[in-house]
Amino acid sequence: MRKQVLFGAALLALGTAVVSSCSKDEVVIDNTPGVETPVEDGVQELILNMNSAGDGLTTRGGRPLYSSEAAQEIDKVVIKIIDRSGSGETNDKVVRSITINNWQEVSKQYTVGGHGRMYTFKLSKDQKVPKGTYEIYAIGYTSTDSSYDFGAYEILDDTNPFSYQTQTLISTTDPEAEEVFAGSIYRITVDADGNFALTDNPENNVLTLHRQVAGVIGYYSNIPTLQAGAPINDYVSAEYNYDEYVEGLKLRLVSSNASNKIVFAGFNSKFTETGEDYMYVVNGSNTNALTTNSIEFADGTEAYSFYEIELAKWFITGDVNHDGLLDVNDNRDKEGNRLDNWISPYSSIENLEFEEGSVFAGKFVIPFQKVKNSPKTLELQLVAENALRHNGGSEVYAAGSIIRSWTINLSSTDPQVKGPDGAGVHARTVSETTGELAVMNPDLEELANSYSIVRNHLYTVGTKGTNDYNPDTDEPQDLSKGQELILKVNDNWELIHKMEVE
Structure with missing residues (x-):
């Protein structure tokens, strides 16, 4: 049995004022040190969880804001694995890019809280990242009819240094914001055996995406x-x-x-x-x-x-x-x-x-x-x-x-x-x-x-x-x-x- 880290990306969602605890609405995979999970030989397995803990006449792709009810309707998540080892040709560059399209269709409901969604994906033997220190960075958004343009972010790779992403609203005459989520695991290591190393700090083992706008x-x-x-x-x-x-x-x-x-x-x-x-x-x-x-x-x-x-x-x-x-x-x-x-x-x-x-x-x-x-x-x-x-x-x-x-x-x-x-x-x-x-x-x-x-x-x-x-x-x-x-x-x-x- 091989140790691995499970990346849980919880999209902090709208909730009602009567909800008193939201841990199940945010960090949905807890990688407690010492937990062991079966994994196929030769792959690095990642699990991404999205949780659904404007005026409705808008024509944009993002969901309208009708209430404080739990919801999320994004359809795309793009994850970047960035080399933070401090040396080498790929230092501070994106070494792997993982795109999840059609999030609502390819993900499945998971039971905690009753409204989260989960998708498991794997880096094959040829895609695995080598021994080193990495940052895991992700943005979840609506990909069509959006107020933003994530095209440049999607194609980032080892030919360009990574920089923290920004987005400027496409329209200046009608600057309508929409919901978007992001987060990172600031530093995580891969050992000589190709395994993600669990640490004593759960924050280092969980990729949490939070809403980046206000309502x-x-x-x-x-x-x-x-x-x-x-x-x-x-x-x-x-x-x-x-x-x-x-x-x-x-x-x-x-x-x-x-x-x-x-x-x-x-x-x-x-x-x-x-x-x-x-x-x-x-x-x-x-x-x-x-x-x-x-x-x-x-x-x-x-x-x-x-x-x-x-x-x-x-x-x-x-x-x-x-x-x-x-x-x-x-x-x-x-x-x-x-x-x-x-x-x-x-x-x-x-x-x-x-x-x-x-x-x-x-x-x-x-x-x-x-x-x-x-x-x-x-x-x-x-x-x-x-x-x-x-x-x-x-x-x-x-x-x-x-x-x-x-x-x-x-x-x-x-x-x-x-x-x-x-x-x-x-x-x-x-x-x-x-x-x-x-x-x-x-x-x-x-x-x-x-x-x-x-x-x-x-x-x-x-x-x-x-x-x-x-x-x-x-x-x-x-x-x-x-x-x-x-x-x-x-x-x-x-x-x-x-x-x-x-």
Whole structure:
């Protein structure tokens, strides 16, 4: 019986807030020192496990972000074995490249947790790597209609030195991120007999792929149509084109910064259970190709748009009861019968449902640093595409006006804001050249109102644990109240922040 190392690549997936332990959703093959597994003579056997612990109208290849439910739909994994022996012709070059195509088809379900997938592949006698020290590096992604182009990574071999990979979004006019996973075993050795040498540190024996992007979810109800304190009766009289104005309203989430480039390095391999060993890593940057397209915060400072929710796509005939709110009462008559005035634009997608009278948006986002001295990172806006006019022609709200806005804060007790010992928290950045982590500018302490968006964390306003509707767990954020909107960070991501609306 020959000792070997099993490379388990666990794709850390979306999970619900009720999941308390995620070890089975992450590191799925534990290579405890001393474990022996049969292997055919003359081969090096590797086992790769993927675990499934935007708005759905996207046409891209990556899966949409509908909830914090466990899922993964990538179809390709490319593994590179890099010579890190320190000398020789192939030092710091790729000596073996292993590609797994059609991941969902060629892999099989494995039983732990009920939703992981596993694929076993072997390096034949002619493909085996010789005695030496190696880094095992892998990226898992969607290969068609993608926001990224991994062509250059796929063909890396011993003719070129290996460098930590980056990806810049293909489109600068529509910079839509999608889910992608990566990780590495930093150093592992092959002995004179051609066997992978097990070590005392399990981290050195398990290849863990973690999500390299962040997620942002907004789930809202009771949406006001006017500024706070505005008398609704004045706007639903015959003097105003109120109905037409409401049809043009949208919710827009804007941010103080944005990224369009990802660095696949500085992996948090220690992270194996949600709520433990999590880190705050910004592995994204802005190449200056991104523009704000004249988007602004309510105070007039420059901003980037994350998502927009056209309210007319949810409330077909608008504010039918003319009470100044878009809510469930616009879809019910006095007897409580449905009027079909509210419908989800995602209604054609199987098992995707929302609370009646709510609206939703979800996006994957490349992480970005907070902006120094910025008073806020995220702001939700109620924007009028159509002007509200007097019949005489004068404008009450001009087209493009920000009618109302809410600051999106982290909770003051969120771990990203305050460490367990009360100390301040600073995010880390990733070096593209060395792959190492470095503390961000010491002036940029993470604050409740001004914070970074970090890798493998999910930021939610409102709660939606699964794609289907569950009245016990679905909790859209009520926008009619003056409370803060809270961001939460949740299971199966390193952290899910439920955020506050102010």
